Amino acid sequence: MPSKKTAKHITEILDNASTSALSESELNEVRAHALECGSCRSTYEAARLSAVVLKSRAHVVVEPSPFFQTRVMAALREQRETESVPAFARLWKSAKVLVSSMALTTAALGVLSFALPATTPDEQALSAYSAESVIMGQTADDQLSYEQVLSTIYEDDDDAR
Amino acid sequence: MDLDLARQAQVGDESAFAEIVRRYSPRVFSVASRFFRQRSLVEEAAQEVFLKAYTQLGSFEGRGSLEGWLTRIATNTCLNMVRGAKRRPEFTVSDLTDDEASWLDHQSAGDGEAPSVENELVASDLADRVLSVLSPEDQQALLMIDGEDASIKEVAEATGWSESKVKVRAFRARKKVREAMEKLLGR
Numbered sequence: 649m650p651s652k653k654t655a656k657h658i659t660e661i662l663d664n665a666s667t668s669a670l671s672e673s674e675l676n677e678v679r680a681h682a683l684e685c686g687s688c689r690s691t692y693e694a695a696r697l698s699a700v701v702l703k704s705r706a707h708v709v710v711e712p713s714p715f716f717q718t719r720v721m722a723a724l725r726e727q728r729e730t731e732s733v734p735a736f737a738r739l740w741k742s743a744k745v746l747v748s749s750m751a752l753t754t755a756a757l758g759v760l761s762f763a764l765p766a767t768t769p770d771e772q773a774l775s776a777y778s779a780e781s782v783i784m785g786q787t788a789d790d791q792l793s794y795e796q797v798l799s800t801i802y803e804d805d806d807d808a809r
Numbered sequence: 810m811d812l813d814l815a816r817q818a819q820v821g822d823e824s825a826f827a828e829i830v831r832r833y834s835p836r837v838f839s840v841a842s843r844f845f846r847q848r849s850l851v852e853e854a855a856q857e858v859f860l861k862a863y864t865q866l867g868s869f870e871g872r873g874s875l876e877g878w879l880t881r882i883a884t885n886t887c888l889n890m891v892r893g894a895k896r897r898p899e900f901t902v903s904d905l906t907d908d909e910a911s912w913l914d915h916q917s918a919g920d921g922e923a924p925s926v927e928n929e930l931v932a933s934d935l936a937d938r939v940l941s942v943l944s945p946e947d948q949q950a951l952l953m954i955d956g957e958d959a960s961i962k963e964v965a966e967a968t969g970w971s972e973s974k975v976k977v978r979a980f981r982a983r984k985k986v987r988e989a990m991e992k993l994l995g996r
Binding site: 700707712716 | 951952986
């Protein structure tokens with residue numbers, strides 16, 4: 649005898665409850681309709697298998713390890729210790745390395761600024777000249793003074809006359 | 810009894826809190842196992858639950874059971890952890906392993922394989938695949954009702970949702986999972 653139920657009605661039954669929770673009469677109704685209707689047959693099959701895999705998934709339960717209680721109690725003590733330290737102390741604990749290194753750098757720069765003698769502008773010019781000499785392969789002693797250059801020129805002129 | 814234990818733990822009695830952990834770890838692990846499969850993740854979640862419970866002991870008034878109170882903390886803690894984690898991409902038919910494809914073929918042909926540890930694992934892997942189309946909240950509702958045969962009321966108590974919300978979530982989730990399974994069967 650053809651089922652009077654519509655495909656929509658069957659789908660509703662299947663979406664309202666797991667197939668494992670359907671009453672016998674509801675199951676019979678669904679099965680009877682599924683025999684005649686291909687679409688409802690695949691809907692029922694999918695609903696049935698969904699129920700099977702969900703049951704299997706629910707059986708997967710991780711058991712607590714024997715050390716779990718110890719682990720939680722250790723974490724709890726650590727949490728309580730952290731909470732008992734004032735906020736500024738906690739901030740200092742995490743920032744002290746950075747602050748210390750900044751203070752050391754400032755102190756080192758201060759020592760270098762005050763302890764080492766400052767250079768004068770003349771010395772700076774000399775240093776620049778000396779550097780040029782090195783580049784040109786000359787030393788300061790090799791340089792002719794202005795008077796020496798003039799006397800050399802005039803000596804040559806006198807010789808010519 | 811539960812209330813005494815909670816009060817003792819609240820005033821700093823470590824042995825009382827250790828007893829709470831010992832007594833209710835199986836329940837908390839069972840809740841966390843719905844959300845996670847990996848032992849390390851389940852343990853991490855369970856530890857987080859007990860640390861949170863310790864700080865909230867003052868709010869336990871003893872009206873319900875300590876187990877129920879911890880179940881609610883566990884469910885909400887795990888939901889937050891899952892929401893914060895990167896969502897897995899939805900499965901595709903080509904992602905099916907040979908074992909999963911073979912399990913589906915046998916089941917739909919009506920010659921369901923004999924129950925074994927391996928078959929149970931394959932089936933629960935398939936469950937994770939089809940559940941991945943749902944939000945973490947809908948997964949919870951469906952796993953509790955269809956997987957663990959929990960009542961609508963029990964789910965409402967464990968999650969803090971109204972019963973009508975649980976019904977809507979379960980209906981919507983069941984429909985989506987069935988459609989995902991139909992897709993797998995028609996591959």
